[in-house]
Amino acid sequence: MAELYGLTDRFVAGAKVMNGAAQIDVFEPKRKWRGLAVRVSRTGLKTWCFFYTWQGKRVRLSLGQYPAVSVAEAHTRAIEARSYLESSPPVDPRVAMREKSENVVTVASLAETYLTMRARPKLRSANKIEWTLRKHVLPVIGKVPLADLHKRDVNRVIDPIVASGKKVAAARTFQITRAMFSWGVGRGDLDRNPMEKMPKPDDYTPRDRTLSEAEIKVFWDGISRACEIKSVANILKLCLVTAQRVGEVAGMARAELDLEAGTWKIPEARSKNKHAHEVPLSPLAVRLIREALADAGNSEFLFPGQRGLRISMSTVWDRVIDARAKLGLPHWTSHDLRRTAANSMQELGVLDSIIGHVLNHRSVTRATVTQKHYTPRIPHREMRQALELWSDRLNGIVGGRAVAEIVMLQGKVS
Numbered sequence: 001m002a003e004l005y006g007l008t009d010r011f012v013a014g015a016k017v018m019n020g021a022a023q024i025d026v027f028e029p030k031r032k033w034r035g036l037a038v039r040v041s042r043t044g045l046k047t048w049c050f051f052y053t054w055q056g057k058r059v060r061l062s063l064g065q066y067p068a069v070s071v072a073e074a075h076t077r078a079i080e081a082r083s084y085l086e087s088s089p090p091v092d093p094r095v096a097m098r099e100k101s102e103n104v105v106t107v108a109s110l111a112e113t114y115l116t117m118r119a120r121p122k123l124r125s126a127n128k129i130e131w132t133l134r135k136h137v138l139p140v141i142g143k144v145p146l147a148d149l150h151k152r153d154v155n156r157v158i159d160p161i162v163a164s165g166k167k168v169a170a171a172r173t174f175q176i177t178r179a180m181f182s183w184g185v186g187r188g189d190l191d192r193n194p195m196e197k198m199p200k201p202d203d204y205t206p207r208d209r210t211l212s213e214a215e216i217k218v219f220w221d222g223i224s225r226a227c228e229i230k231s232v233a234n235i236l237k238l239c240l241v242t243a244q245r246v247g248e249v250a251g252m253a254r255a256e257l258d259l260e261a262g263t264w265k266i267p268e269a270r271s272k273n274k275h276a277h278e279v280p281l282s283p284l285a286v287r288l289i290r291e292a293l294a295d296a297g298n299s300e301f302l303f304p305g306q307r308g309l310r311i312s313m314s315t316v317w318d319r320v321i322d323a324r325a326k327l328g329l330p331h332w333t334s335h336d337l338r339r340t341a342a343n344s345m346q347e348l349g350v351l352d353s354i355i356g357h358v359l360n361h362r363s364v365t366r367a368t369v370t371q372k373h374y375t376p377r378i379p380h381r382e383m384r385q386a387l388e389l390w391s392d393r394l395n396g397i398v399g400g401r402a403v404a405e406i407v408m409l410q411g412k413v414s
Contacts, residue, residue: 006030007038009071015040025049028078036078038066048074050081054092061094107149108142110189114180124272127247127313129176134314136161136173146184149194162201170201207333210340213397215329216240219337220398226323231303232316234292236323239334241285241391243341243358245272246334251310252302254293259286262384266360277360280384282391341390348393350386358383 007028017024017040028036039047048063063069063077081093111133119126141153154177161170177195184190211219220237227233238249248266256265264279271277281289292302305311320334342355357379 007033007036007071007074012038012046012066012071015046016044017042025051027051028075033075033078035082036063036074038074048077050078050093052081052085052093054085054094059094061097104145104147105189106142106146107144107153108138110146110184111138111142111180113187113189114183118183124274128172131314131317132169132173132176133180136169137177146190149181149190151194151198154195154198158201167202168207174198174200207336208339209330209332209336210343211329211332211336215332216340216394216397217400218327218329219332222327223323226326227319228322229311229315229319231292231295231311232319232323234288234295235303235311235316236320236334236337238285238288240337240341241282241288241394242279242387243338243345243390244279244360245338246316247313248272250303250313250316252289252292253300253310254302255300257289259289262286264289271360273360273362275360275362278378278380279358280380280387282384282388284391284395285387344393345386345390348386348389350389351382354379354382354386358386 007026012026015024015026015038021042023039023041025037025039028034035051037049037051039049041047046066048066048069050061050063052059052061061081063074063081066074069077077097081097084091084093084096115126115130115133119129123129137157140157141149144153154174157177158170158174161173174195178193178198181190181193181195185193219240223236224230224233227236235246235249238244238252239246242249242264244266248270251270252264256267257263258265259281262281264281264285266277266279268274268276289302296302296304299308301308301310303311305315316334324332338359342359345355345358346352
């Protein structure tokens with residue numbers, strides 16, 4: 001069923017199927033855009049089409065969906081398709097436009113190059129960058145050619161995240177996307193960064209969420225059932241027990257462990273701040289690690305993923321999102337588990353300087369010239385006491401027993 005109307009944005013937005021038809025093709029009547037139509041389905045899907053005759057057969061070429069492809073852009077694509085037919089010799093628009101699209105550098109192709117050449121080999125946050133790009137950016141503007149990239153395309157990415165109330169995700173997505181485009185300008189893939197002078201989303205309040213003792217028990221008792229992958233549940237438990245970062249826990253390798261001595265050595269290549277870190281392991285941590293070793297089989301990693309490599313952080317984050325919904329606790333993140341451990345150690349009387357060493361916070365442990373050059377000793381004994389004190393309290397919480405009297409730990413860092 002075909003009808004002839006002038007195609008304007010207002011008209012196309014309101015176009016509907018009438019009289020029970022499965023679909024209608026609404027054509028653009030003006031000669032310079034002849035052949036252009038918008039196909040409207042019963043479900044409301046609107047697809048731009050270009051109709052023409054090639055070698056005696058009627059052909060329909062899809063030009064994209066509305067509103068992702070605007071009326072103006074559809075007109076431009078129709079003119080381009082017609083130009084191939086009127087060239088000498090004539091060229092099939094299907095072939096010409098497919099070859100053109102294959103040679104166009106898009107946001108998606110820039111992202112793959114950025115991940116391969118910049119993020120993965122040089123940035124500690126490479127996993128988070130990749131997850132953010134694939135989650136928020138590429139599904140929206142991945143197919144946009146860099147030559148056509150505009151600020152409004154960036155707004156199509158950021159605005160829905162802001163509207164959903166996820167200020168942290170919006171700010172990080174903005175920063176990651178801007179950095180990628182800046183890198184592309186430096187390489188010559190882009191003539192300019194379309195995000196220049198764009199206002200960053202409102203600053204977010206730093207998180208200070210910690211889990212209460214009641215929430216800790218709910219988390220501990222339910223996380224194995226809430227996670228579809230057992231290893232993710234063990235990773236999260238170890239984050240709470242050891243107070244270490246989720247990425248460092250997820251990448252734990254056999255070679256880093258000495259369970260007889262009760263130590264876990266995180267090499268500088270895997271540490272977020274690029275400083276090697278030795279973590280004393282409490283009996284509870286050792287028990288969880290032995291369980292993970294048994295499940296890991298012959299893998300060099302305690303939490304293997306596909307092809308024998310460590311589990312991907314995107315898998316971990318996706319399972320955390322699923323677990324949050326099932327546990328029914330107020331919003332929490334893997335970093336909140338680390339913060340909960342640190343806060344609990346402070347409540348147990350552990351000195352802030354010792355907690356700083358446990359967390360491998362260089363700003364605390366090597367913040368001054370005196371600390372850096374004249375107090376090089378790492379207080380392993382005090383760190384072990386702190387983590388074992390926290391482990392004892394955690395055992396009491398998850399076991400439903402009254403927590404023993406708090407003993408103030410006043411170890412001195414010499």
